[in-house]
Amino acid sequence: MLAFTLRRAIQAIGVMIAVGIISFSMFRFAGDPVNQIVSIDTSAAERAAIRKSLGLDDPVPVQFARYFANAAQFKFGVSYQFRLPVADLLKERMPATLELATCATILAMVVGILMGVYSALKRDTLLAKIFQAVSLIGISLPTFLIGILLIYLFAVVLGWLPSFGRGDVVRFGWWTTGLLTVSGLKALIMPSITLGLFQMTLIMRLVRAEMLEVLRTDYIRFARARGLTTRAIHFGHALKNTLVPVITVAGLQFGSVIAFAIITETVFQWPGMGLLFVQAVQNVDIPIMAAYLLMVSLIFVTINLVVDILYTVVDPRLRSAIDRPA
Amino acid sequence: MPLRQTLFAATAAFAVVFAMTPASSQTLRYANQGELKSLDPYTLKETTTIAHHAHVYEGLVTRDKDLKIIPALAESWETPEPTRWRFHLRKGVKFHNGDPFTADDVIFSADRVRAKGSNFLTNVPADAKFVKIDDYTVDVKLDSPNPILTSQWDGWFIMDKKWCEENNAVAPTPASATTPSYAALHENGTGPFTIESHQPGVKTVFKVNANWWRKPEHNLKEIVFTSIGSAATRVAALLSGEVDVIEPVPTQDIQRVNASGTATVMSAPEIRTIFLGMDQARDELLYSNIKGKNPFKDIRVREAFYKAIDVELIKNRVMRGLSTPSALMVAPQLYPLSKDFTRTKPDPDGAKKLMAEAGYPDGFEVTMDCPNDRYVNDADICQAVVGMLARIGVKVNLLAQPKAQYFGKVLKPGGYQTSFYLLGWTPASMDSHNVLYDIMGCRDDPKNTTRGEANLGGYCNKELDALADKILVEPDTAKRDQMIKQAFEIGIKDYGYIPLHQQALAWGVSKKVKLTQRADNEVLFYWATKQEE
Numbered sequence: 001m002l003a004f005t006l007r008r009a010i011q012a013i014g015v016m017i018a019v020g021i022i023s024f025s026m027f028r029f030a031g032d033p034v035n036q037i038v039s040i041d042t043s044a045a046e047r048a049a050i051r052k053s054l055g056l057d058d059p060v061p062v063q064f065a066r067y068f069a070n071a072a073q074f075k076f077g078v079s080y081q082f083r084l085p086v087a088d089l090l091k092e093r094m095p096a097t098l099e100l101a102t103c104a105t106i107l108a109m110v111v112g113i114l115m116g117v118y119s120a121l122k123r124d125t126l127l128a129k130i131f132q133a134v135s136l137i138g139i140s141l142p143t144f145l146i147g148i149l150l151i152y153l154f155a156v157v158l159g160w161l162p163s164f165g166r167g168d169v170v171r172f173g174w175w176t177t178g179l180l181t182v183s184g185l186k187a188l189i190m191p192s193i194t195l196g197l198f199q200m201t202l203i204m205r206l207v208r209a210e211m212l213e214v215l216r217t218d219y220i221r222f223a224r225a226r227g228l229t230t231r232a233i234h235f236g237h238a239l240k241n242t243l244v245p246v247i248t249v250a251g252l253q254f255g256s257v258i259a260f261a262i263i264t265e266t267v268f269q270w271p272g273m274g275l276l277f278v279q280a281v282q283n284v285d286i287p288i289m290a291a292y293l294l295m296v297s298l299i300f301v302t303i304n305l306v307v308d309i310l311y312t313v314v315d316p317r318l319r320s321a322i323d324r325p326a
Numbered sequence: 327m328p329l330r331q332t333l334f335a336a337t338a339a340f341a342v343v344f345a346m347t348p349a350s351s352q353t354l355r356y357a358n359q360g361e362l363k364s365l366d367p368y369t370l371k372e373t374t375t376i377a378h379h380a381h382v383y384e385g386l387v388t389r390d391k392d393l394k395i396i397p398a399l400a401e402s403w404e405t406p407e408p409t410r411w412r413f414h415l416r417k418g419v420k421f422h423n424g425d426p427f428t429a430d431d432v433i434f435s436a437d438r439v440r441a442k443g444s445n446f447l448t449n450v451p452a453d454a455k456f457v458k459i460d461d462y463t464v465d466v467k468l469d470s471p472n473p474i475l476t477s478q479w480d481g482w483f484i485m486d487k488k489w490c491e492e493n494n495a496v497a498p499t500p501a502s503a504t505t506p507s508y509a510a511l512h513e514n515g516t517g518p519f520t521i522e523s524h525q526p527g528v529k530t531v532f533k534v535n536a537n538w539w540r541k542p543e544h545n546l547k548e549i550v551f552t553s554i555g556s557a558a559t560r561v562a563a564l565l566s567g568e569v570d571v572i573e574p575v576p577t578q579d580i581q582r583v584n585a586s587g588t589a590t591v592m593s594a595p596e597i598r599t600i601f602l603g604m605d606q607a608r609d610e611l612l613y614s615n616i617k618g619k620n621p622f623k624d625i626r627v628r629e630a631f632y633k634a635i636d637v638e639l640i641k642n643r644v645m646r647g648l649s650t651p652s653a654l655m656v657a658p659q660l661y662p663l664s665k666d667f668t669r670t671k672p673d674p675d676g677a678k679k680l681m682a683e684a685g686y687p688d689g690f691e692v693t694m695d696c697p698n699d700r701y702v703n704d705a706d707i708c709q710a711v712v713g714m715l716a717r718i719g720v721k722v723n724l725l726a727q728p729k730a731q732y733f734g735k736v737l738k739p740g741g742y743q744t745s746f747y748l749l750g751w752t753p754a755s756m757d758s759h760n761v762l763y764d765i766m767g768c769r770d771d772p773k774n775t776t777r778g779e780a781n782l783g784g785y786c787n788k789e790l791d792a793l794a795d796k797i798l799v800e801p802d803t804a805k806r807d808q809m810i811k812q813a814f815e816i817g818i819k820d821y822g823y824i825p826l827h828q829q830a831l832a833w834g835v836s837k838k839v840k841l842t843q844r845a846d847n848e849v850l851f852y853w854a855t856k857q858e859e
Contacts, residue, residue: 031730032739037501038445039371041754041764043776044738046447051739053502082363082526083499083510089526148558155566163562164357164554165529269554271528279361279527279555282699284730 008308012301019297023290024067028060033284037080054080067290076291081283086291090273095176096166097265097272101257103188104196109250112200116207117239120215131204138201143260147194147267154190162187164269195264199253203246210242251307255300353548354839354856355569356849357560361527361553364510367483368444368498371754374573376481377848378551381532382422383483383515386413386432387476391842391853393597393659393756395476399427399484399516408471408801415462419539421486422513422520429458434487443500448754449478473801477755489514518542518852519549527553545855564589564834570856571841572834573849577646577703580832589836595650595828597657597845598752599761600701602635602711602824604628604745607769607784611745613693613723616686622745622783626684628821633677634718635711637669637826644706648830654814656753656761657828659845663811667818669825677718689719695747696724697732702829708748722746736782747782750829752846758810762794766817785822 033054034047051057055066070077076086115135119128155163167183169176178184214220215238223233262274269275273292280288360374367379380388386400397403400413419427436456439446453469466475490496490509499507513521518540519532532549534542552569554560557576564572565586575583580591604622605611611620621627637651650658651669658664681689696708705726712722727735736744753760767778768786777791778784793813800806817823831847842853 029731031728032734033501034739035733035737036730037370039754040733040737040751041448041760041780042371042445043448044779045775047739049442050501053500055502078499078501078503078506080501083366083369083501083503083507084526085506088506092525148562151559151562155568156562159566162568163566164559164568165552267556267559269552269556269559271525275555276527282728282730 004312005309008305012305015301016294016297019293020068020071023293024064027284027286027289030281030286030289031284033080033286036283036285071290071294077287079280079285079288081280081285081288086287089276089288090291090295091174093271093273093276096178096270097258097261097274099177099179100188100191100195100264100270100272101254101261103192104257104261105199105250105254107192108196108199108203109246112203113207113239113243113246115200116204117211117234119204120208120211121234123212135201135204138197143194143198143263144267146197147190147264150190150194151267160186161190166271191264191268191270194267195257195261198260199250199257202253203250206246206249207242210245211238214238214241248307252303255296255303258299259296352546352856352858353550354546354571354851354854355550355552356571356573356851357552357554357563357569358573358849359553359555359557359560361555362524362530362551363526364499364507365513365521365524366495366498366507366509367485367515368439368446369510371445371449371481373752373847374849377850378530379483379515380517380848380850381519381549381852382513382517382521383485384517385479385482385484386415387479389480389756389844389846391844393845395480398480399432403476409468411466411468411475412459413464413466415464416539417462419516420537421489421516422535423486423489425486425488425514427484427486427516428461429464430461431484431487432456432464433458434490435482435484438485438490438497439482441497443498443503445498446482449482451475471799471801473799473806474755474757474759477757481754483515485509486514518544522548529553542852543855544852546851549851561834564836567836570836570839571849571854573832573847574702575832575834577648577832580646580648583834589834592833592835592841592843593648593830594843594845595657595659596752596831596847597659597756597828598701598750598847599652599655599657599828600649600704600707600748600750600826601652601655602631602826603747603749603781603783603785604631604824605742605783606786606822607742611692612743613745615691621684621686621690621692624684625821626680627686628824630677630680630684630718631715631720632821632824633670633673633680634720635714635824635826636672638672639714640707640710641827644703644710645827645829648702648832649827650830651827652825653818655751655765655817655823655825656758656814657845660753660756661758661807661810663807666811667814672714674714674717681718681720686719689721691721691723692746693723693725695732695736695744696726697729697748698726700729700732701748701750702832704748704750707826711748738779742782742784744782748826749780749782751780756846758814759794759797762790762797762810762813766813766822767791767794783823785817785820787816787820787822790816 034050037050079086079089082089115131119131122128151163154161165187166178167187168181169178169184170180178188220233220238223237261272262278265272265274266278276288277292358374362378367383384398386398387395388398390396399416401416403411403413405411415429433456436450439450455467457465459465493508495509499510518535518538520535522531522533524530530551534547554563560572561579563569575591583589583591606622608620610618641649641651653667653669654664694708696705698705708724708726712724715722734740736747751765763777764780767781768791769778769781769784771777790813793809797806797809831843835841838857840855
């Protein structure tokens with residue numbers, strides 16, 4: 001078991017190194033950071049001095065070694081644009097992203113499961129067909145379009161919800177939350193729907209398919225023969241067995257929800273890490289880009305690692321296979 | 327619904343709205359596409375940032391609503407000799423923390439603005455020596471006369487020496503810094519507003535400074551600034567009444583805002599000039615099918631390009647009327663004799679003839695570099711230019727890129743890698759000399775290596791350079807304007823550049839707010855009034 005975990009951890013480090021190499025090579029194509037640091041009428045001599053002070057003139061291997069050494073110690077330096085430590089900027093923006101991603105995931109899970117169960121059990125009703133149609137829209141419409149449509153409807157036409165930002169937030173130490181104020185909760189609604197819609201439809205379709213599959217299995221038939229109530233069969237046995245893959249998928253998807261929050265955050269001007277990253281890309285703020293990419297890959301790798309380990313905990317068959325490789 | 331019921335519902339709705347927003351009167355909410363990153367006023371010379379800082383900090387001089395230089399922290403000044411200026415400072419002015427403003431702060435700020443890490447090095451000439459005469463008198467000694475010494479001082483803000491020293495902020499933070507900067511997160515100016523909270527890149531709250539030395543023209547208690555990068559969201563925020571002012575409004579949304587009934591678009595020509603440039607320096611173009619020679623070295627080709635381009639058509643079709651076609655490389659607000667110049671009519675047939683005379687009856691192929699996120703409709707303008715040049719047989723391959731990549735390629739540090747490009751320029755000094763020196767000056771001047779650094783195509787005429795040098799030191803305004811006229815005439819005769827237009831400002835403003843729109847696109851709320859609710 002320990003060997004397995006170690007092996008996985010080493011693989012995870014390999015992935016992180018690969019991400020580091022890819023992102024470093026990407027920075028070379030992002031443009032010249034100096035152009036974004038100074039105004040256009042800045043003299044060439046001044047620009048050259050800045051390039052030199054940032055180490056952009058050093059040979060590529062030297063730059064890479066420096067980048068890598070810093071990244072390994074989680075030292076990301078100071079943002080070119082803000083002149084503030086990147087770690088502080090990310091810490092400041094992290095609560096917004098995590099809150100949004102969590103709300104979106106919970107929304108997607110709850111609504112997705114309910115819709116999935118309903119459309120599996122009452123396959124031929126009109127509502128089930130509507131759910132199917134909605135799920136098609138959710139899968140096929142791009143996020144930014146959904147966001148803009150929601151803003152137009154609920155902020156401009158109806159005036160119910162704010163079109164941008166996080167509303168008022170309450171501060172606990174370095175964490176800020178919008179969950180405790182009315183304006184904060186209102187501000188969460190549209191971004192959560194926008195971000196969670198894709199996941200929601202995914203979960204709905206997954207639950208529906210799994211549920212239909214499970215309902216055809218022998219143990220459900222036996223349960224029926226034993227005379228259990230329909231309710232106990234559907235929710236006690238069928239749904240429970242459906243949820244294992246659903247939770248796996250949702251867990252794995254949490255990483256991509258954080259990563260895909262970039263688009264939602266841009267549309268709603270949500271002050272999270274994704275927005276910080278997009279603005280950093282536009283301004284070639286390499287310290288922020290490097291830190292963000294590494295952080296997202298760390299989240300992905302960690303989730304995958306945890307899921308892998310959990311599998312072996314949950315499924316004894318897998319464990320014995322790992323301990324005694326064939 | 328019967329009338330009485332309708333009235334009742336309307337009253338109720340009104341009462342609810344009224345009850346919900348009592349505290350928001352005199353709080354102005356403002357959204358800009360750009361962010362406010364650092365509060366240090368010497369970090370980034372960029373219009374939006376300077377405008378934000380101008381609410382908090384003040385310079386010795388400032389510019390009024392018509393961009394004229396007027397006294398601010400300096401009450402008055404005189405030039406006893408052409409190379410010596412004397413500034414009399416305003417007495418009784420206090421920084422936001424209560425420190426008094428004196429000559430020491432001016433001298434300190436003059437050093438700080440020219441220190442490493444400052445982006446405002448050229449605002450205060452390097453040869454200017456600041457000498458304290460007494461607490462409220464400062465002399466500035468120059469090596470050579472400079473009639474426009476104060477022209478860039480409206481963007482040079484005075485900082486508190488004591489405060490900077492106490493907080494380890496004596497020098498501006500360079501981009502390569504490894505420690506955070508105190509002045510990036512805190513302010514201590516003398517201006518009409520103080521900053522209550524600043525979340526970098528997200529939100530900044532300004533509170534009125536009750537102890538300001540000037541009598542305020544505004545009626546605001548508070549300004550809440552939020553950056554909204556997405557144009558659709560920014561417009562939605564204005565239309566839904568969540569913000570009172572937005573900048574800019576995208577061209578395609580202007581009609582929608584005006585039709586909304588709650589907001590209008592304020593528009594006027596900006597002082598930025600958009601123009602096309604051609605590589606006239608290389609012996610062979612980098613991106614063209616003509617090998618062994620450079621067609622742009624032939625004045626007939628440049629003239630043909632000029633004549634092929636229809637600026638009125640660009641104005642009507644691409645800019646939806648929101649541009650002022652320009653004959654000059656400088657905006658009319660910045661040069662009084664602009665009206666003496668008119669742009670010649672487009673003449674595609676004449677252009678074709680010129681191309682044939684120059685030996686390109688079938689045209690040629692060239693790549694055009696263009697930014698797509700820097701100026702109003704920049705990539706669309708380039709697309710229109712492609713079509714217009716196709717009429718004279720020139721096949722233009724358009725390379726429209728985000729500004730980060732575009733500027734990295736075409737500017738001097740990137741090696742001027744362009745054959746044909748679109749650029750916009752606002753002279754930082756609000757003066758024609760800046761254009762004649764930076765844009766139209768020869769690149770290979772051994773004495774002045776900074777001359778022509780933004781002359782990406784390498785247009786060069788020594789006669790123009792000689793005039794520019796005389797213009798720099800000429801104190802007589804009328805004579806100076808005549809010399810500027812001569813210089814611009816040379817540029818036009820050479821077809822060194824193809825000026826297109828001044829783009830229009832587009833501010834979305836709620837009907838509750840009255841603003842003054844200054845042509846340099848600085849959104850300044852110390853002239854704003856908001857209707858009481």
